[in-house]
Amino acid sequence: MARIEFDQIAHSYYPNPTVASDYALKEINTLWEDGGAYALLGPSGCGKTTLLNVISGLLKPSKGRVLYDGIDVTDLPPEKRNIAQVFQFPVLYDTMTVFDNLAFPLRNRGFNNTDTTRRVHEVADILDLTPDLKRKAAGLSADAKQKISLGRGLVRSDVAAVLFDEPLTVIDPHLKWHLRRKLKEIHEQLKLTMIYVTHDQVEALTFADQVIVMYEGEIVQVGTPEELVENPRHKFVGYFIGSPGMNFLPCTLEGQNARVDGVTIALDPETAALGAKARGMLELGIRPMHMEVHGSPVDGGVPVTMKTVEDQGSFKILTSALNGHTLLSRVPEGHPVPEKQAWLKFPPQRTKLFADERLIR
Amino acid sequence: MEKWADNKAWFLVLPVFVVVAFSAIIPLMTVVNYSLQDIFGPGNAVFVGTEWFKEMLTDTRLHDALGRQFIFSSLVLLIEIPLGILIALAMPKKGWGASASLVTLAIPLLIPWNVIGTIWIIFTRPDIGLFGVGINSLNLLDVPFDHTARPSYAWVTLMAMEVWHWTPLVALLCYAGLRAIPEAYYQAAKIDGASSWAVFRYIQLPKMRGVLTIAILLRWMDSFLIYAEPFALTGGGPGNSTTFLSIYLVKLATGQFDLGPAAAFSLIYFLIVLLFCFIFYQALLNVGKGEKTS
Numbered sequence: 001m002a003r004i005e006f007d008q009i010a011h012s013y014y015p016n017p018t019v020a021s022d023y024a025l026k027e028i029n030t031l032w033e034d035g036g037a038y039a040l041l042g043p044s045g046c047g048k049t050t051l052l053n054v055i056s057g058l059l060k061p062s063k064g065r066v067l068y069d070g071i072d073v074t075d076l077p078p079e080k081r082n083i084a085q086v087f088q089f090p091v092l093y094d095t096m097t098v099f100d101n102l103a104f105p106l107r108n109r110g111f112n113n114t115d116t117t118r119r120v121h122e123v124a125d126i127l128d129l130t131p132d133l134k135r136k137a138a139g140l141s142a143d144a145k146q147k148i149s150l151g152r153g154l155v156r157s158d159v160a161a162v163l164f165d166e167p168l169t170v171i172d173p174h175l176k177w178h179l180r181r182k183l184k185e186i187h188e189q190l191k192l193t194m195i196y197v198t199h200d201q202v203e204a205l206t207f208a209d210q211v212i213v214m215y216e217g218e219i220v221q222v223g224t225p226e227e228l229v230e231n232p233r234h235k236f237v238g239y240f241i242g243s244p245g246m247n248f249l250p251c252t253l254e255g256q257n258a259r260v261d262g263v264t265i266a267l268d269p270e271t272a273a274l275g276a277k278a279r280g281m282l283e284l285g286i287r288p289m290h291m292e293v294h295g296s297p298v299d300g301g302v303p304v305t306m307k308t309v310e311d312q313g314s315f316k317i318l319t320s321a322l323n324g325h326t327l328l329s330r331v332p333e334g335h336p337v338p339e340k341q342a343w344l345k346f347p348p349q350r351t352k353l354f355a356d357e358r359l360i361r
Numbered sequence: 362m363e364k365w366a367d368n369k370a371w372f373l374v375l376p377v378f379v380v381v382a383f384s385a386i387i388p389l390m391t392v393v394n395y396s397l398q399d400i401f402g403p404g405n406a407v408f409v410g411t412e413w414f415k416e417m418l419t420d421t422r423l424h425d426a427l428g429r430q431f432i433f434s435s436l437v438l439l440i441e442i443p444l445g446i447l448i449a450l451a452m453p454k455k456g457w458g459a460s461a462s463l464v465t466l467a468i469p470l471l472i473p474w475n476v477i478g479t480i481w482i483i484f485t486r487p488d489i490g491l492f493g494v495g496i497n498s499l500n501l502l503d504v505p506f507d508h509t510a511r512p513s514y515a516w517v518t519l520m521a522m523e524v525w526h527w528t529p530l531v532a533l534l535c536y537a538g539l540r541a542i543p544e545a546y547y548q549a550a551k552i553d554g555a556s557s558w559a560v561f562r563y564i565q566l567p568k569m570r571g572v573l574t575i576a577i578l579l580r581w582m583d584s585f586l587i588y589a590e591p592f593a594l595t596g597g598g599p600g601n602s603t604t605f606l607s608i609y610l611v612k613l614a615t616g617q618f619d620l621g622p623a624a625a626f627s628l629i630y631f632l633i634v635l636l637f638c639f640i641f642y643q644a645l646l647n648v649g650k651g652e653k654t655s
Contacts, residue, residue, distance in 0.1 A: 058548050079554040091549040093563040104563075108554035152553065 002068040002160035002193070004032040004055060009064035011050055017062065024050045025061070026217040032161065032195060037187045039208035040197045043240070047217040048197045052163050055195065056085045068160050084153040085163040089170060090145035094138040098129060101137050102151045109156075123151045126186055143175045150179075154186060161193035168203065180206060201241050213237050229287070235357040238285050244317060244328045247291075248354070251284045258284050258353070261323040263302050268348040271361045280356030284346075288330040292345035293318060295336055301343030309337055320344070395624035413625035423626065425601065426609040427633075430585060433519075433605060437584040438577060440524055445531025445576065446569070450561070452536055463536075466529040474526075478593020481522045482508075508595065512602035515595050519603055522590060527583070531576045538572035539565060574645040578638055585634055606630055 011025040020026060024047045032038055040048045053059035054066060057078040066074045073081050084105070093101050102120045111119075124130045127147045132140065137148055146167060153162045164183075168176045184207060187194050198204050204211050205225040213221045213228065213236070220234035221227075232238040232246065239245030251258040251265070256272045258265045265284065267275070275282060294301055304320040304327060311333075318329045320342055329344060331337070353360045396413055398406040417423055448466075453459045472480070487493040487507045496506045504510060508518040542564065550560045588607040591597065597604035597612070604612075610630065614623035 053548075056552060058551065078548075078551045083552065085548070085552045087545040087549060089543070089545060091545050093567075095563060095567045104555070105553040108556070108559065149549075152549075 003034045003070075004161060004193070005067040005070070006030045006054075007065040007067060009051075009054060009061045009066065011047075011054060011059065011061045011063075023062075024217055025054070027064075028219055030212070030219060030222065032193060035191045035193055037184070037207060037209045038193075038195045039204035039211045040195060040214060041199070041201060041204040041211050041240075042214035043199055046214045048199075048214055049165055050217075051214070052085070052165055052195065052197050055161070056083045056163055057081045058085075082156075082158065082160050083163065084156060084159045084161075086149050086153040086165065086167045088166045090142065090149045092137045092145055092148055094136075096137060097133065098124075098135055098137050098140070098148055099133040101148050102129075102133075102155050105152055105156055119155050119157065123155045126154070126189070127151050127182065143171050143179070146171055147179070150183075154190070154192070157190070159192065161195055164194065164196040166198055167196075168198075176203075183207060201243075205241075213240065215240075231352075231359065232285075233359045235283065235285070235354055238287075238352075238354075242287055242289075244288055244330070246285045246287050246352075247327050249284045249322070249325050249327075251282050251353075253282065258282075258351075260284065260325070263322065265302060265346050265351065266300055266348050267351055267353065268361075271348075271351070271353050274360050275353045275355070278353075278355035278360050283354045283357075285352040285354055286346055286350060288317065288328040290347060290350035291327075291329040292347065293329050293331050293335070293338065294343040294345065295338040296343065298343050298345060301345050304342050304344055306338055306340055306342050318342070392624045392627050395620050396628055398621055400620045409621065413621045414629070417622055417625045417629060420622075422601070422604075422609065423606075426604055426606050429602075429604065430606045433523075433587070434581055434584040436520060437523055437527070437580055440520070441528045441531050441580055442573070442577060444524065444528050446535050446573075448528065448532040449535035449539055450565070452532070454540070463533070466532055469526050469529050472526075474589035475593045477522065477526055478590045481518060481590075481594055485518050509599055512599060515599060515603050519591055519594060522594065523584065523587070526590070527580060531580065534572040534576045535569055538569040542568045570645070574642070577645065578641055581641060582634060582638060585637070 006028050009025060009028045010023055012023045014022050017023055028051070040051060042048050050059065054061050057066075057073070057076055057080075060074065064074075065072050068081065078085075093104060096104070099120055102123060103116045106116045106119060120133070121130070124133055127150060129144070129147055129151060132144065137145065140148070150164075150167060153164070168179055171179060180203060183194070183196075186192070194207075196204070196207050198207075205228075209224065210222060211225055211228055212219055213234075215234065215236040221232065221237045223231075223233075228237055228241050232241065235246075235248060238248070249260045251260045253259075253272060253275050254264070256267060256269055258267050258272075258275075267284075292301075297303070302322060304322045307319040307321055307326075310317040310319075314333055316331050316333065316335070316337065318331060318337065320327050320329070322344075327344065397408060397410060399409045399412075400406045452462045469477070482490075484490045485493045485506070485508045487497055487505055493506055493508075496502070506514055508514050546564050546568075547560065550564060555563070586607060587605060588611070591603050591605060592608060592611075595603045597608045607630075610623060610626055613619050613626060
């Protein structure tokens with residue numbers, strides 16, 4: 001186990017990168033603490049897998065250093081880094097039995113038979129693979145195959161970290177939940193450092209203590225699931241996390257209030273004060289669940305035209321228009337839904353201000 | 362389901378039936394017909410039952426040809442399959458090197474078969490051939506090299522020609538199989554600390570099973586049926602040392618006009634090829650499968 005550190009890591013797949021957009025990873029400095037459960041969250045193509053491959057050594061970064069417990073391992077190949085990685089699609093040694101598959105990483109490193117057998121049985125127990133140990137891996141179902149892949153990742157107890165690259169993509173939804181719980185349990189039992197790449201926010205938020213949100217080759221925020229929801233530091237985090245994502249309205253400041261196309265929305269005094277000092281394009285952001293929806297005029301309510309209502313079972317999503325801007329709000333099931341006209345209230349504590357896509361407060 | 366009033370749908374099968382009848386069934390039945398008769402001339406044939414089959418099955422020249430054929434085909438598989446795999450492993454994965462090696466490998470496959478025989482006659486001639494003159498100038502052999510001089514020289518030349526001609530096919534098939542392996546397998550092997558032998562043994566070889574099945578079947582069948590190249594190169598000699606089954610068959614049928622025995626021989630030949638294809642196919646299908654139930 002180890003503490004993994006990125007020192008000014010940047011990577012480009014081009015031989016001679018010139019402009020910033022040539023880089024798949026743009027200067028990243030970050031730290032993974034020993035024994036932590038991390039999720040790397042971001043849309044497809046944001047550099048998550050690149051970052052993971054830099055950690056494991058499958059990819060040598062164009063710039064910067066990777067440190068394991070303070071030791072520079074940038075030039076070491078994966079087999080010398082003592083790391084485990086699980087891939088998106090099950091990778092199996094088809095001709096081997098399940099037991100041999102799980103034992104493979106240990107045997108390659110010269111573990112003796114007793115230790116190997118003990119470890120394989122431990123891991124097989126955790127993953128419910130014990131009944132299949134003597135079977136050929138090739139004939140098993142997709143989720144059993146992926147469990148073997150997970151098992152090969154977990155079988156070495158001395159690894160610096162276990163990396164997961166969207167490991168549950170090929171798994172059926174009902175088993176996904178089960179395997180996610182398993183991984184969480186394993187993390188609690190074995191105290192391994194785990195880094196989990198996904199584009200599914202539910203997966204990231206349930207698995208990890210710390211979520212690292214990536215966007216266009218950069219880390220835009222590192223935080224607990226709660227922090228990401230309450231204080232998204234970047235506009236991208238605001239609309240990528242949450243269902244639906246945050247509402248954004250371009251605005252100007254007028255004393256303690258924000259003005260959106262002639263409509264006044266009250267802000268928290270501190271937010272307004274910081275906003276007055278900020279440079280760049282101002283935007284107001286609020287999460288759909290934090291908006292109050294009223295059917296009649298209220299003090300501080302902004303009149304909007306109702307468009308559609310989506311019933312999601314346990315809550316409803318209302319779409320409304322404010323001078324051409326679309327606003328989403330989320331109300332609990334049973335909450336009265338206005339017909340044509342509604343008044344929305346923006347609680348000042350929940351109303352965030354962004355300058356050039358970065359959070360002011 | 363509603364039942365149709367008539368059976369007109371059968372007409373849709375008719376074209377295929379006609380094609381198969383003319384391309385396979387009628388010619389085969391003609392051979393079966395010949396194999397049961399003694400033919401003296403057009404319109405002058407006597408039914409002899411299974412006599413030709415009995416004669417052919419006890420013909421020592423056929424036994425010898427069959428023995429040579431097995432040795433030849435086995436050597437072909439033993440040399441070409443491992444060599445093809447090695448070439449495929451050594452080929453560049455991308456860039457101009459990949460294209461260049463693919464084109465180079467494809468050249469022997471594009472040359473007409475009897476031209477190949479001629480090329481190798483010239484190549485190995487002791488007076489003007491590059492190989493013939495080259496090896497004789499080294500003075501390593503007690504009898505100067507000439508592929509018509511000794512059975513062993515004829516065999517060496519024939520094997521070299523066969524390997525040169527057909528190993529590229531095996532290599533191309535294996536190359537295609539190797540390229541189809543997802544990158545994640547190699548990455549996982551690196552993470553698992555696998556040696557390059559383990560990568561070959563547990564990833565590349567199992568993943569090539571499909572293409573290797575095809576390669577082995579094709580090479581077995583083709584080498585078992587080989588005719589044009591040895592006919593052009595050695596004509597079956599010296600003596601009968603390179604007389605393979607089809608060369609013997611053609612001598613029998615068109616040289617001596619023994620149509621009845623030749624037909625019986627053809628059918629036996631056909632059944633042997635079919636039997637071996639079936640055995641290989643079953644064996645390769647089941648290799649590495651292990652138990653299916655538990």
